[in-house]
Amino acid sequence: MSLTASQSLFARSQLATPGGVNSPVRAFGSVGGTPSFIADAKGPYVRDVDGRIYVDLVGTWGPALLGHAHPEVVATVTEAAARGLSFGAPTAAEAELAEAVTARVPAAEQVRLVSTGTEATMTAIRLARGVTGRDLLVKFAGCYHGHSDSLLAQAGSGVATQGLPGSAGVPADIAALTIVLPYNDEDALRECFAEHGRDIAAVITEACPANMGIVPPAPGFNRAIREVTRDHGALMITDEVLTGFRVSPAGFWGLETGWRPARLPAVLPSDLVGAEAMLEARQEWCRGQVGDLDYVPDLFTFGKVIGGGMPLAALGGSAEIMGHLAPLGPVYQAGTLSGNPLATAAGLATLKLADDACYARVDAVAQSIRTYLSATLSAHDIPHVINSAGSLFSVFFGEEVAESGVSSYADAQRQDEDLYRAFFHAMRDAGVALPPSCYEAWFVSRAHDDDAVAAIFTAIDTAVAEVAQT
Ligand code: PMP
Numbered sequence: 001m002s003l004t005a006s007q008s009l010f011a012r013s014q015l016a017t018p019g020g021v022n023s024p025v026r027a028f029g030s031v032g033g034t035p036s037f038i039a040d041a042k043g044p045y046v047r048d049v050d051g052r053i054y055v056d057l058v059g060t061w062g063p064a065l066l067g068h069a070h071p072e073v074v075a076t077v078t079e080a081a082a083r084g085l086s087f088g089a090p091t092a093a094e095a096e097l098a099e100a101v102t103a104r105v106p107a108a109e110q111v112r113l114v115s116t117g118t119e120a121t122m123t124a125i126r127l128a129r130g131v132t133g134r135d136l137l138v139k140f141a142g143c144y145h146g147h148s149d150s151l152l153a154q155a156g157s158g159v160a161t162q163g164l165p166g167s168a169g170v171p172a173d174i175a176a177l178t179i180v181l182p183y184n185d186e187d188a189l190r191e192c193f194a195e196h197g198r199d200i201a202a203v204i205t206e207a208c209p210a211n212m213g214i215v216p217p218a219p220g221f222n223r224a225i226r227e228v229t230r231d232h233g234a235l236m237i238t239d240e241v242l243t244g245f246r247v248s249p250a251g252f253w254g255l256e257t258g259w260r261p262a263r264l265p266a267v268l269p270s271d272l273v274g275a276e277a278m279l280e281a282r283q284e285w286c287r288g289q290v291g292d293l294d295y296v297p298d299l300f301t302f303g304k305v306i307g308g309g310m311p312l313a314a315l316g317g318s319a320e321i322m323g324h325l326a327p328l329g330p331v332y333q334a335g336t337l338s339g340n341p342l343a344t345a346a347g348l349a350t351l352k353l354a355d356d357a358c359y360a361r362v363d364a365v366a367q368s369i370r371t372y373l374s375a376t377l378s379a380h381d382i383p384h385v386i387n388s389a390g391s392l393f394s395v396f397f398g399e400e401v402a403e404s405g406v407s408s409y410a411d412a413q414r415q416d417e418d419l420y421r422a423f424f425h426a427m428r429d430a431g432v433a434l435p436p437s438c439y440e441a442w443f444v445s446r447a448h449d450d451d452a453v454a455a456i457f458t459a460i461d462t463a464v465a466e467v468a469q470t
Contacts, residue, residue, distance in 0.1 A: 037049045046058075065358070096348060106262075140206075142154065306347050
């Protein structure tokens with residue numbers, strides 16, 4: 001039997017690179033089979049090198065909020081490319097993008113641009129340690145914050161997919177500085193702080209966990225993190241790499257607190273002269289925006305949508321905290337490609353197009369898919385639970401999870417992974433690309449039009465009927 005083009009490329013890639021991929025979950029390790037090698041992607045569709053077209057619900061793991069290759073984004077990036085690929089010197093677009101972030105999330109009074117979510121969270125932790133002079137870090141089981149040493153303990157995403165407790169190669173002394181708590185367990189959080197509070201630099205949490213499937217915070221859980229950290233002089237780092245600018249204009253924090261973006265005063269009062277006065281005016285505006293909200297984290301991290309598919313991520317917080325970063329302060333962080341002109345162009349173009357109509361559309365599309373999927377599964381007596389956060393959602397199969405719900409990593413691990421595997425392949429055969437792991441979120445885009453949604457429904461009919469027989 002002759003190989004498909006994807007199979008042949010996978011064989012070649014496995015010789016060239018470990019596991020044939022440059023990021024583990026792409027290898028289909030937990031679902032089995034050969035990953036599709038992609039030729040191109042447009043709107044809601046991806047086409048593989050064998051010419052098969054799939055309705056895409058992976059969305060390049062989050063960035064493709066507008067769909068693939070949005071013409072305006074591509075044109076903006078192409079124009080930027082013609083002006084130069086990288087300068088290693090500041091550009092206007094970096095300030096503009098930082099301002100766009102501040103306007104959407106005013107607690108991020110100042111923003112530092114980096115290239116990946118991993119860098120953003122790694123820097124946020126170093127900053128928290130530098131500011132507090134403490135070493136311990138608290139994270140939650142099942143949350144994924146990138147692959148830096150401190151953050152892989154009981155992590156979500158590919159670490160969960162492979163069923164790993166963490167990563168080899170992390171020195172024990174570094175791993176010992178990370179305390180892992182069960183998600184949504186306020187008592188465990190308070191007990192941990194009662195015992196170690198004076199040594200904890202920060203709690204890092206996904207704004208809404210999306211890397212063990214979607215596991216929303218219980219009402220008040222994020223506020224409890226805020227209270228406990230504040231009471232003990234630790235920082236709260238809210239990781240919105242995945243949820244930021246995707247589940248609402250101001251991310252999951254915006255969704256939960258009800259904050260709606262305002263226009264950042266572009267021109268500061270003309271009678272204010274000097275950097276200090278201008279910064280004070282900026283801070284006053286920012287603090288005025290968030291003062292009454294339920295909770296305001298100290299640091300946010302962003303990625304994915306903010307770069308519109310190009311390598312770009314960011315961290316942001318109050319000017320006091322951010323001022324500890326070099327060159328102003330002693331916490332070092334740098335990047336040859338940080339604030340890259342192509343990436344900032346893609347990010348700015350994407351955020352401009354991520355308007356209210358965009359969020360309304362992705363919410364409606366996600367809602368209709370969730371409803372259809374759940375009804376079809378129920379009609380075939382397949383026990384399941386679907387968790388969601390804005391337009392993000394994921395399905396967990398199995399009687400146990402259907403009964404108890406999924407509100408922690410331990411719950412998520414009780415799902416029926418074999419059923420997801422079968423469902424994943426049946427959907428793929430029916431022309432829909434799902435995430436190749438039951439620990440990942442499903443991503444819809446602004447480009448998922450009625451035809452794409454209809455194709456998803458048809459695939460659901462076929463796939464559910466098929467797995468119901470097994
Ligand atoms: N934080 C969260 C919440 C993420 O979902 C991810 C990536 N899935 C990261 C951090 C790491 O981002 P990157 O892959 O760009 O390093």
